[in-house]
Amino acid sequence: MRAWDPEALGACLPADIVLGQIEAAVLVTDRHSNLLYANAYAVRLFEFPDSSEHLAGRPIFLPGFQEGDAGKAAGMVRQVLRGRAWEGAFTSIRADGSRIFVQVQAVPLRHPTGAIDGIVIIARRAARRTSPRDRDRIGLLERIGERLARSLELDLTLRHVAETLVPQFADHCFIDLFHGDKLIRRAQINAGGWEPAPGTWAQVGEQIVYPEGHFCQQAMSRLDAVVVEDLRPQQFPAPTQQSLQASEEVGLVSIVAAPLCARGELLGVMSLALSRLTDREDRHYDADDRDFLGAIAGRVAVAIDNAMLFEEERRTALAFQTSLLPQHLPTLDGLEVAWRYVPAKPLETHGQGIQTQVGGDWYDLIPLSAGRVGIVIGDVEGRGARAAAVMGQLRAALRAFAQDDKPPAEILRKLDDWCRTLGTSTPESPGQPDPPTVSCTYLVYDAWSRTLWFANAGHDAPLLVAGGEVSELEIEHKGVLLGVRGKGMAGLPTFHEEMRKLPPGSALVLYTDGLTDRRQRLDGSGHYTEAEAAQMLRLAVEKAAAAGVEDIAQAAEEAVPGDIDDDMAILVVRTSRSDLASWEATFPAEAIRVSEARRQAQATFARWGVPAEQAELACLLVSEVVTNVVLH
Structure with missing residues (x-):
């Protein structure tokens, strides 16, 4: 068997030919997310508005990427430019309005000197789903979208989302949002009306601190969804010993957590869990479930951001009006x-x-x-x-x-x-x-x-x-x-x-x-x-x-x-149910009557129980009025 000569190999197998034949989208960007290269499959997958040779210099996130994925994309860019690979999913909107999920892997584009000059992205369309479970997920996404569009009242919106996911997709749903530098639980729903014992899991309105290594902390630090398919063989640190005991008692089996990001800002974290509260065929989440929650979290984060902006405007206007x-x-x-x-x-x-x-x-x-x-x-x-x-x-x-x-x-x-x-x-x-x-x-x-x-x-x-x-x-x-x-x-x-x-x-x-x-x-x-x-x-x-x-x-x-x-x-x-106290007197218009009017006024104020300081001021006014009448 004869080995290929390196020069002959390079002439017969140019990179464009190889990348043009693989069933995956390959994109290369500079450090500013402008396209340097896109193969033919990428143009078809993302329905870019031009052929691959005319895309150089354009931003990679062209119309077609869902707005809610902007924060996730920004997190991907930051992570890869720091030298770490990134893996996740995006939602792409087709020309006919339909949506597809795209699995993405991104790695640094390194110069021979070791400097990171850009990003290499490999993307594949997620496998087509036809099972009843997958159709249920599509229905869930539609219902969540409807509920998010109904209201800008934050707590009501979060509760509606949690109620939509439990018990169909989870036994427990938790949504935690930052308030300043503190993470506060804003929504919590458990299947069947089950409630944890007081002092175990954080309640709505209470602060929660996830320790280093906790799956929610990992989701927030990576800015990407994290799935724990089986909790039993793994040891994750818990916020408190009491919360760990409650988790063991209810029989938590599998967890998926996703960060809530909007406009490049981390707003909080959303997590779902399966336990022994319900009887299910499969009590374990997988990578597909992680991507599904990531898609939900993107929509929820945008809704939360809008609700928070609205609430800030409302508070400002209400405080302004109340002050008036x-x-x-x-x-x-x-x-x-x-x-x-x-x-x-x-x-x-x-x-x-x-x-x-x-x-x-x-x-x-x-x-x-x-x-x-x-x-x-x-x-x-x-x-x-x-x-x-x-x-x-x-x-x-x-x-x-x-x-x-x-x-x-x-x-x-x-x-x-x-x-x-x-x-x-x-x-x-x-x-x-x-x-x-x-x-x-x-x-x-x-x-x-x-x-x-x-x-x-x-x-x-x-x-x-x-x-x-x-x-x-x-x-x-x-x-x-x-x-x-x-x-x-x-x-x-x-x-x-x-x-x-x-x-x-x-x-x-x-x-x-x-x-x-x-x-x-x-x-x-x-x-x-x-x-x-x-x-x-x-x-x-x-x-x-x-x-x-x-x-x-x-x-x-x-x-x-x-x-x-x-x-x-x-x-x-x-x-008043009774007539107000009054005093009326008539005097001749003579200067000597001024003191008499003052004396009678003083006696009247005393009978009415008027405080001495106010009575003295009132007597002075009476003197001034009577004097003016006499003089004029």
Whole structure:
């Protein structure tokens, strides 16, 4: 047998011919993940948009790789450029929208000097699956995708994923996420309702520390899924001795763990386990199961990242809005006060995308001259940080306008002018500022005369609780929304002032439409009508009418069942059941009467039990007022 001459071998077997005939994708990249070479099989497998000779210099992760694999790809590049081989799986999206799993092995491309100049990747399409078990996995992936798309509430999302996997694919599911530098358990589901004994496995909300060598720690350090086909012959360190005992008692047999990575950041780890809790034909995971969990983990990580970004925006907007609302219940003559602010559940499937929970609802109580009180309830159209910002500006403007002691209708007219200055351009009308639209009711109450003056700008009428009965406060002029004049309505908006006398011990329940609008029926058959919700509210307030203002506010908040679709504000004010103490005297307009007025005022304050410091200040005011009357 004659040996090949090396030169002849090189001439007859060039690398392109050899690599072009093997049934595997071979790709070579530089250190920046730009393609240097791709064989013909790679072009077919990944459906690259050009022939192999025209791909040089393009990024390897072209459209077709699933977005959720970006973090895994970044981890692969880091590991290989550090001189270590990498093995795992990616999901490739075909031109027809279908997905295929691709098994990948990556090794460093070394220069003769030993320097790492790039990466060599060998990829093969995973074997076609036709077994019932594999079809179940496809169905699982579809259900998990659906559940991940439904909500941006993180804990709910994680619980749904865990419930989908247990018991069909696992007996136990654990999801742990980093909070700062601590790893916190965020979800845990066990088959059959089994629960570990207290103090053994970490519970939801508790910190967990995986020791070096633990399979979850390995998954996080490698940034790749790890499978332990059989735990029994192997010894893995446990977080605690108690957790190890609980694992032995429940009979853990096999484990698979996968890191949760998004945008190149490690968010946590997800692990599944099989035990004696269920009767299965096969209680052992394998390499295919590892790849399957890796695919799930990629989707879950993206959903977690989105949910965390949403939660951060929600917290910021909610803190911003809450800071703009009154922080402490004031002490007011002749009035008891309670309030509530409740953010909405995130929008999910209303055709508007998922939005933040905060909005532009607000309430306020403004001390005015002569012991009167300004009462405000309002709602800025829309939701999110912009609605909250507009609300803050309107609240500050109304407080400033109220100090002029103008009638409520005049205050609303000035607020409408101010509202039109807050317009912003939209893509539909780039040159025409679009002012926000706002509903608002402004009331002024005088506790001594029990008189209520008010004007309305398109807001729902408050409920009046008097004599144990509940009815709407009679409002003859509903008014128009603030800001509509900026959208083409000619002329000045007509806000009318009205006046009512409030009986002793009566209460007003002011609220925004988030309390009654678009509440989901308990049986899931659509929404309650506004009339049905308003009737529920009246009945709930009527049951609590004899209780305190806090109880009335709580009853109003809970009156209509179901998650709220819009944020809501509730403000309850109750008048004094007895008349406020007062003193009245008449004096001749003589200078000598100033001291007499001061003496009688001092005696009156003493009878009322006014603190000495406040009484002294009040007597000084009486002296000033009487002196001015005498002189002028």
